[in-house]
Amino acid sequence: MNVAARGFSLAMRAVGRVSALLPDGRHDPLSGRPGEIGRDIARLDGPAKVSGGIRYTADRVPARLAYAVTVPSSIAKGRITAVDSSRALAAPGVVLVMTHENAPPMKPTGAYSTLRSPVAAAAMTLPIMNTDRVFWHGQPVAVVVAETQEQAEHAARLVEVSYAAEPAVVTMSDEAAHTPAHSVLEESKTVVGAPHAALADAAVVVRGVYTTPPEHHNALELHATVAAWDGDDLTVHDTSQYPYGVKEMLAKKFGLPPERVHVLAPYIGGGFGGKTTAWPHVALTVAAAGLAGRPVKLVLSRAHTFHMTGGRAPTRSRVTLAADTGGRLTAIVHDALSTCTTDEFAEAAIVPSRHLYATPNLAVHQRVARVDRIQNAFFRGPGVTPGSFALESAMDELACRLGLDPLELRLRNEPARDPVSGRRFTSRHLREAYRLGAEAFRWDERSPAPRATRDGHWLVGQGMAAAINPDAVLVAAVRLRLHADGTVTIHSSTNELGAGTSTAQTQAAAQRLGVPMDRIRFLQGDSDVARTRIPGASAATTTLASAIWNARDRLVRELLTLAKGTDSPLAGRRPDEVETRDEGIFTTGGRGETYWRILERAGREHVEVTGRSAVPYQTVKRGTSTYGAHFAEVRVDEDTGEVRVSRWVGAFDGGRIVSPRQAASQMRGGIIQGIGMALMEETLLDERSGRIVNAGLADYHIPTHADVPDIEVRFVDVPDPQTPLGAKGIGELGIVGVAAAIANAIHHATGTRVRDLPITADKLLQHDGRLGVR
Amino acid sequence: MSGHIPVRLHVNGQAHDLSLDPRVTLLDCLREHLGLTGTKKGCDQGACGACTVLADGERINSCLTPAVQCDGMEIVTIEAMANDELGTRVQDAFLAHDGLQCGYCTSGQICSVVAMLAEHRAGRPSAVTEDLTGPAPLTDVEIRERMAGNLCRCGAYNGIVAAIREVTRT
Ligand code: FES
Numbered sequence A: 001m002n003v004a005a006r007g008f009s010l011a012m013r014a015v016g017r018v019s020a021l022l023p024d025g026r027h028d029p030l031s032g033r034p035g036e037i038g039r040d041i042a043r044l045d046g047p048a049k050v051s052g053g054i055r056y057t058a059d060r061v062p063a064r065l066a067y068a069v070t071v072p073s074s075i076a077k078g079r080i081t082a083v084d085s086s087r088a089l090a091a092p093g094v095v096l097v098m099t100h101e102n103a104p105p106m107k108p109t110g111a112y113s114t115l116r117s118p119v120a121a122a123a124m125t126l127p128i129m130n131t132d133r134v135f136w137h138g139q140p141v142a143v144v145v146a147e148t149q150e151q152a153e154h155a156a157r158l159v160e161v162s163y164a165a166e167p168a169v170v171t172m173s174d175e176a177a178h179t180p181a182h183s184v185l186e187e188s189k190t191v192v193g194a195p196h197a198a199l200a201d202a203a204v205v206v207r208g209v210y211t212t213p214p215e216h217h218n219a220l221e222l223h224a225t226v227a228a229w230d231g232d233d234l235t236v237h238d239t240s241q242y243p244y245g246v247k248e249m250l251a252k253k254f255g256l257p258p259e260r261v262h263v264l265a266p267y268i269g270g271g272f273g274g275k276t277t278a279w280p281h282v283a284l285t286v287a288a289a290g291l292a293g294r295p296v297k298l299v300l301s302r303a304h305t306f307h308m309t310g311g312r313a314p315t316r317s318r319v320t321l322a323a324d325t326g327g328r329l330t331a332i333v334h335d336a337l338s339t340c341t342t343d344e345f346a347e348a349a350i351v352p353s354r355h356l357y358a359t360p361n362l363a364v365h366q367r368v369a370r371v372d373r374i375q376n377a378f379f380r381g382p383g384v385t386p387g388s389f390a391l392e393s394a395m396d397e398l399a400c401r402l403g404l405d406p407l408e409l410r411l412r413n414e415p416a417r418d419p420v421s422g423r424r425f426t427s428r429h430l431r432e433a434y435r436l437g438a439e440a441f442r443w444d445e446r447s448p449a450p451r452a453t454r455d456g457h458w459l460v461g462q463g464m465a466a467a468i469n470p471d472a473v474l475v476a477a478v479r480l481r482l483h484a485d486g487t488v489t490i491h492s493s494t495n496e497l498g499a500g501t502s503t504a505q506t507q508a509a510a511q512r513l514g515v516p517m518d519r520i521r522f523l524q525g526d527s528d529v530a531r532t533r534i535p536g537a538s539a540a541t542t543t544l545a546s547a548i549w550n551a552r553d554r555l556v557r558e559l560l561t562l563a564k565g566t567d568s569p570l571a572g573r574r575p576d577e578v579e580t581r582d583e584g585i586f587t588t589g590g591r592g593e594t595y596w597r598i599l600e601r602a603g604r605e606h607v608e609v610t611g612r613s614a615v616p617y618q619t620v621k622r623g624t625s626t627y628g629a630h631f632a633e634v635r636v637d638e639d640t641g642e643v644r645v646s647r648w649v650g651a652f653d654g655g656r657i658v659s660p661r662q663a664a665s666q667m668r669g670g671i672i673q674g675i676g677m678a679l680m681e682e683t684l685l686d687e688r689s690g691r692i693v694n695a696g697l698a699d700y701h702i703p704t705h706a707d708v709p710d711i712e713v714r715f716v717d718v719p720d721p722q723t724p725l726g727a728k729g730i731g732e733l734g735i736v737g738v739a740a741a742i743a744n745a746i747h748h749a750t751g752t753r754v755r756d757l758p759i760t761a762d763k764l765l766q767h768d769g770r771l772g773v774r
Numbered sequence B: 001m002s003g004h005i006p007v008r009l010h011v012n013g014q015a016h017d018l019s020l021d022p023r024v025t026l027l028d029c030l031r032e033h034l035g036l037t038g039t040k041k042g043c044d045q046g047a048c049g050a051c052t053v054l055a056d057g058e059r060i061n062s063c064l065t066p067a068v069q070c071d072g073m074e075i076v077t078i079e080a081m082a083n084d085e086l087g088t089r090v091q092d093a094f095l096a097h098d099g100l101q102c103g104y105c106t107s108g109q110i111c112s113v114v115a116m117l118a119e120h121r122a123g124r125p126s127a128v129t130e131d132l133t134g135p136a137p138l139t140d141v142e143i144r145e146r147m148a149g150n151l152c153r154c155g156a157y158n159g160i161v162a163a164i165r166e167v168t169r170t
């Protein structure tokens, strides 16, 4: 192991030891109480969304707007030897052509995805367009700005770039691999007990190599940036999941005080991690707007979202499981390889193997190989999603070998404490999720033998898999303003990606403050509100709830101060003697008054407080994760190898569910992306040139209406005793385990095991001698 | 401007006399020239359906349609759906069944539903219609096939199908 990885491991162990001394999380009094939280309501931004009334980034058309189009490199590695912009500049409507020769200097920033220090949103440290170097195929090498989109697109084709190409490495190999400093903030190499001795002694051992391909997020909204300079003030609308991070990045890159940079991103058309970090086009749009002296809009084409924004790195996992005859695991060994770039971020497939099952012996080792490709990105369930395909497929293979029901095998290996750290969980209701899911699916009716059920030319099978995803409370602050009429406005720097954050937070705040929902306005997406580091990580619900909880406590203190020395029934009361309910502050004895009355007496138009999320001791001290179980039925066409997903039940432990309708939709969304991952999604690369050959939605397939059955979602819905609202973040959980559930169901249907995603008909026909031969 | 072509578009009941670069798609014309940004661009290649609008009552991908080709046509976009009885019912059903998340595909989905229901009423078969001799019932399989050109990356498909079921039942 290298120095960085060893250093990280030592630091993590030290944190582990110290954290044992920390107090538990503060119990949220709201977590178990009925009220707005948990009520089944329609999403609050729905009416605007169904009438086309929401303004997304690309919908902005400021006065004097010019349009930008990027030019991608046509080599994967080397140098730009010359750029001839003359033909482009002569084309009608062209305002300017920006290349490395005339782009303003942009200071390098740390890359967010290395998670070294959680600053700025930059996707990479590479000095794009401030160098003649080419680092990947499709890197932006010029930006053309014109009066219209059509003129810019035309002129972009006229820019002539000459290169001196160098040999590039675009696929991963063992020889070039090293151990990364960390694996999504966990150590990259862990050994517990004596795994190899356990393998030698085991009654049953299964071994498999499982691979997942590169994938792209393909949020339906294209990445877009609209930048406008006004003197030294910079206003940027951006499709960013992390507006505050973009503000920090741009301030640093362009040498501006942060207060002069305003990033706005209230509504995002889907992100899934692909808009967590700011890809180079964001700063390039800002630079081009500076050169043009007018606002510039850049919307990446769908092809350019493949070339100029990163996706999930490919993974290869070797998994070995050992068990006794009773089906108890005696060893888990998981070696995983993935790709990375200059900025090291591992798609750490080993992660689920560290947390999902009890085992006395364990060895996991993540490695990465550097490639000349665009920086790989966070993608829904980084690490756990591909890793769970490997682990949960292997568990199914083990169940088959043992002749044990796959659900029963999992129940026999459910741990009481985290298998690696030995820490207790804040809550873990995976058993209950298994029970709920199995019942709804009627799992007990499944025949144990593979290839036992046929419906005409369809072979029918059922499979299951477990899901796990870490839960985190991050850094955020909100500004809460109580107005004289008793209404409340909450300003936040987070945004609405479609998860239902604004609806859930309005529900939670209504109950926290004791006011009806229609008296609360939740305003989002403005980077200037407060330092807010929620780039994703399923953390919005609990982090914002924590900040609003804190804001509520500060508001109560302010209002009691206002009441002090007056004839208010609250005069002289302490914060711990009162509750917020019925649109005001009351003692348990029922004495108190409404918010507007307190403000009226004090002659105040409003009271404003800032609330900050609390340091999440509990998640450091204990393991906080979300859990789930997928039950899937597939039908495989015996003649063609076509796979159809016909039935699905997902059951999840996400703590208390704040907004059930939105939560269920989000789980379905994850499951559907998992169906895509299992059966169709793959970013295909020409291994000689590094070029992505299926850079479009006609060639990179994602699930359509016709690919998706009715999906039943169940929640355990038990509050976590140590998290805000008793909730846990569920945005990513839904996709985890889905691909394995499908692979396992396909095995049950056909008797054939495919270990390489996506499971396309050609692979099935190749592996299964009986398919396609009738 | 030289090379521009005069065109009269009727959009949501309003006439617009424009002079357009022939490369301008109907989608970009709506969004960048007429300020109707409710219609979205997800691919600009005819692969996602986000740009679906109605042209003389038929659903089309406005990203594949040059605006100058729509001279004299009646274009209806999401902004006018609330003026239409069926359109309103589809919108309400989307809300009730949570047939949306980020909302980016939603305009296209809703326009597509309205036209799809008309196609079905007119007796037009789909690729999965088994009996071509009579009116096919609008089963879930039919709905899913007929809506397959409208992608939703958030995966709101179940809610959309439920919304369509509700609209056809009432
Ligand atoms: S934008 Fe027209 S089909 Fe995708």
Ligand code: FES
Binding pocket: A220, A269, A270, A498, B099, B100, B101, B102, B103, B104, B105, B106, B151, B152, B153, B154, B155, B156
């Ligand atoms: S709701 Fe986001 S793409 Fe459909």
